[in-house]
Amino acid sequence: MDCKSALDAVQGDLTAAVEFLRKKGLADAAKKQHREAREGMVSAYIHPGAKIGVLVEVDCETDFVARTEQLQQLVRDLAMQVAATSPSYVARDDVPAAVLEKEREIYRTQMADQKKPPQVLDKIVEGKIEKFYGEQCLLEQPFIKDPSGKTAVKDLVAQATAQTGERIVVKRFARFQVGESA
Amino acid sequence: MDCKSALDAVQGDLTAAVEFLRKKGLADAAKKQHREAREGMVSAYIHPGAKIGVLVEVDCETDFVARTEQLQQLVRDLAMQVAATSPSYVARDDVPAAVLEKEREIYRTQMADQKKPPQVLDKIVEGKIEKFYGEQCLLEQPFIKDPSGKTAVKDLVAQATAQTGERIVVKRFARFQVGESA
Numbered sequence: 001m002d003c004k005s006a007l008d009a010v011q012g013d014l015t016a017a018v019e020f021l022r023k024k025g026l027a028d029a030a031k032k033q034h035r036e037a038r039e040g041m042v043s044a045y046i047h048p049g050a051k052i053g054v055l056v057e058v059d060c061e062t063d064f065v066a067r068t069e070q071l072q073q074l075v076r077d078l079a080m081q082v083a084a085t086s087p088s089y090v091a092r093d094d095v096p097a098a099v100l101e102k103e104r105e106i107y108r109t110q111m112a113d114q115k116k117p118p119q120v121l122d123k124i125v126e127g128k129i130e131k132f133y134g135e136q137c138l139l140e141q142p143f144i145k146d147p148s149g150k151t152a153v154k155d156l157v158a159q160a161t162a163q164t165g166e167r168i169v170v171k172r173f174a175r176f177q178v179g180e181s182a
Numbered sequence: 183m184d185c186k187s188a189l190d191a192v193q194g195d196l197t198a199a200v201e202f203l204r205k206k207g208l209a210d211a212a213k214k215q216h217r218e219a220r221e222g223m224v225s226a227y228i229h230p231g232a233k234i235g236v237l238v239e240v241d242c243e244t245d246f247v248a249r250t251e252q253l254q255q256l257v258r259d260l261a262m263q264v265a266a267t268s269p270s271y272v273a274r275d276d277v278p279a280a281v282l283e284k285e286r287e288i289y290r291t292q293m294a295d296q297k298k299p300p301q302v303l304d305k306i307v308e309g310k311i312e313k314f315y316g317e318q319c320l321l322e323q324p325f326i327k328d329p330s331g332k333t334a335v336k337d338l339v340a341q342a343t344a345q346t347g348e349r350i351v352v353k354r355f356a357r358f359q360v361g362e363s364a
Contacts, residue, residue, distance in 0.1 A: 042235030044226030053224030055237040174356035
């Protein structure tokens with residue numbers, strides 16, 4: 001074997017190796033979505049006056065990441081967000097089907113006398129459901145600390161995932177306000 | 183009217199007035215149980231390590247009492263108690279009937295082969311239900327800061343009522359622990 005063919009062979013191996021690693025990398029990223037987030041941290045925010053309090057749990061994969069400043073900042077931001085905006089759910093998947101059906105019914109009743117074609121009506125109703133998600137689901141809300149309104153809370157979580165390389169899950173929150181009936 | 187009869191008359195009025203105030207005082211104390219606790223405060227406790235967090239709401243009648251050191255100490259003590267003992271309910275009345283029935287069934291099954299008379303069995307089962315309340319209901323638990331085990335959490339609340347003269351209600355709590363399935 002001459003020098004040229006030896007070099008070609010090495011080049012071929014290298015290409016195959018790079019291809020292998022690239023495919024594996026993509027597979028790892030896909031897998032990350034299914035990895036379990038069993039570590040995490042709990043944080044609280046008590047609004048001055050102590051009439052509103054919030055408890056938030058955010059999970060990740062390792063205790064190392066749970067202790068990073070990025071994760072702690074995320075949890076603090078989430079607790080303040082919940083105190084300010086009082087969402088009902090973490091994610092849109094958490095809204096019960098019965099609640100969505102009731103919302104749709106209300107919107108349809110509101111527009112009953114406008115005699116719009118059914119497909120137009122459906123579009124308007126689904127637009128209002130999107131608005132409902134944006135108000136009632138923590139992850140869909142605009143982040144209160146971004147005055148432009150362009151950052152959603154889920155973007156913060158995506159940033160934290162990118163910074164830490166771990167799956168980050170907003171697991172749950174509780175919000176107590178003195179004088180609420182519930 | 184001589185001096186003696188004038189004095190007697192005043193004395194009579196005074197006795198009547200004292201009697202009136204005493205009756206009114208008792209009535210007020212009874213009424214206190216029905217007065218609404220619409221003010222209050224929320225407090226949080228995050229256990230070192232941030233793997234366990236607790237949020238507690240305690241209600242009272244006026245914001246003045248909500249700001250007293252007595253009430254704030256009570257809420258702090260309750261939050262730490264919940265973090266340490268992980269109760270499921272605030273009061274014994276909060277335990278659903280179905281849960282109690284299931285507990286009773288478990289105890290009966292455990293003792294099925296002991297052939298005890300029914301009335302003895304009933305007494306043992308009710309004793310175990312009392313133990314269940316003492317473990318699962320915050321107000322029935324022994325207060326963790328009293329090593330003698332003689333102070334129940336509800337005694338703390340009664341003390342706060344005596345100190346502040348207001349109705350004090352432990353309204354709700356939330357306890358998040360990283361790694362819990364719920």
